[in-house]
Amino acid sequence: MTTDTTAPPRISGRQRLILFVLLGAGFMLAVDFSILNVALPWVGAGVGLGPTGLPWITSAYALPAAGLTLLFGRLADLFGRRRLFLSGVVLLTGASLLGGFASNPEMLLTARVLQGLATAMATPAALSLLTSTFVEGAMRDRVLGLNGALLSGGFTVGALVGGTLVSLLSWRAAFFINVPVAVVILLLTPYLISESSVPDRVKLDLPGAVTVTGGLLAVIYAVVERNIPAAVVGVLLLAAFWVVELRSSAPLAPVRILKRPTVKWGNYAGLVVFTMETAMIFLMTLYLQRVLGFSPLITGLIFGVPGLAAVGAGVIAGRFIGRFGSREVLAAGLSVQALATLPLVFLGTGRVALAVLIPALFVGFFGHVTAIVAYTVTGTSGLANEEQGLATGLTSMTQQVAITVGIPILSSVAATQSVELTGIHLALSVNVAVTLVSVVLVWFGLRPRGERSTAAAAVPVPREAEEELAGSLD
Incomplete structure (x- = not known):
């Protein structure tokens, strides 16, 4: 049997x-x-x-x-x-x-x-x-x-x-x-x-903790308050954090982990997923209430019904990943999120626009939730159990930072136009462009190692390196 x-x-x-x-x-x-x-x-x-x-x-x-x-x-x-x-x-x-x-x-x-x-x-x-x-x-x-x-x-x-x-x-x-x-x-x-389980000897990387926390707080504050000096301080502190981690014997966030393609590109994708969708919802809230004149209650229903329907995407996303792979599902989710936002760029001042807006929200939220699951799986995969706190800390941080900075960034883009609807259209156009470009970057950034080495296959390899590689394979 x-x-x-x-x-x-x-x-x-x-x-x-x-x-x-x-x-x-x-x-x-x-x-x-x-x-x-x-x-x-x-x-x-x-x-x-x-x-x-x-x-x-x-x-x-x-x-x-x-x-x-x-x-x-x-x-x-x-x-x-x-x-x-x-x-x-x-x-x-x-x-x-x-x-x-x-x-x-x-x-x-x-x-x-x-x-x-x-x-x-x-x-x-x-x-x-x-x-x-x-x-x-x-x-x-x-x-x-x-x-x-x-x-x-x-x-x-x-x-x-x-x-x-x-x-x-x-x-x-x-x-x-x-x-x-x-x-x-x-x-x-x-x-x-x-x-x-915790390590027998715990040593906290205090310089790394101070520089990364201070840098993140300064950068986020700079974006929210549009404060250039704070942005400069934040960038300098984050640069100092990178130097500290390279030299630390017990780094807070080992650089070898931060450089992993799954960690790096997974979290980049998550930043785009949340930044762009959070900003889109805010811009469409302005559109529904200020341009079309709907009440907050009706606005909540317009977003809520597609949002609840899209919850199903989270349930089936894991099965998609098991069948097709996290790279493919992440790229597909991001693409759907972007392409569903594209029709919103052309919405007018009549309430007939709801015939375009509501279906676009259904499709876009489905892609958004799928991408959330895929970036979380990508960013936490391939790491040892004792490093899962760091991995999930990175994915959680990405989400929180993105939710915080998305609205100020695209609101600034919209504010460059004197007519509110024109500004919303411009900000949504930037949203779509950034997301689609990111799909390409993530797709190539997450290429399997075999694909990465294909382009290098035609490059002559010195005999010493070839022998060393053959020995390691043996």
Whole structure:
């Protein structure tokens, strides 16, 4: 009797509970992010924060969430992933309570900073617990597909129910909704998830941690506030980080990992995926409300229905990757995202434009979610278990940075035109062009090694090198 070894791996009951906890945490953070964005005017009015201060409710969260994710991803490898994940959830609970009871701008912004810090701690730790629980291959691809689907679904659900929740209850509900979910996660995690192994001798690369964190914070601040001196400081600090990592005996982010094609090009693709789609949604929100005159509720429905439908892409993306490969699926997802944005460049001022916009959103969101899964699989593959915290820290950082900088960058492009609709068209054109060029770069950057060496095959090889290569092959 023969055994069928081709059957797809099955997820055990315990693994399902682990998925419930870890994916539930990510879903909670995504829902919370969307709900609070919808509730910004109510939140500002509730604590006496004027219109000019509203952007800082978002920025106070985004700066630590984006700037510290890489550091905490590596700390999870060094000091324990479960420990860092639980610490992040505890901090998120306290920060949410502080925000919900905030009575002045100072309390509110402090709560937002702490929420961003908690996100930077919990997100890469949760993702690395996922990738280390499920071995690389078909099962991990399926799990990361579910993660991408719930991430997209969380943003969509938050946008759909945010206005209703805040209207029926209070803006404070946008903060308090985290607390019961976080308590359940804190109760279940110690019984379901064991602590990851940590090195016997832990040595933190302090110069690397300081330079990369300072550099990321400065660059993100520069983009958000359009501050050139901060950009210069950020670039110099990131350059110093690279030099430090080359010389460090225990680097925070080993250069050999950062140079890996899967890590480098996977994260570049993720940056494009989130930057361009986040900006597109913002520009289309302006279009729907300022050009077509729709209410925020109708705008949320126009985005929400295609968004929920596209969640299915996350479920099947893992199977696509298993059949066709992550490189092919990543390029295809990016291409679909770009080509679905192209018709939006030609939208006019009549509401008949919805006949083009809504189908384009359906198709574009499907490609977007597929690309999210593919870039996460690409960026975390081929690495040892003890390096998964760093890998997931990089992919999480990429997401947070992209979400933060996408809107300011393409808003600046749109602002170069005096007519708002013309500016939206120009910014969307840049969106499509950048994404399509990136498809080409990612496709060739992720070429298998055999393809990489084809062009070099015709180049004469010195006899000494040829003999050395033959000896190594033997």
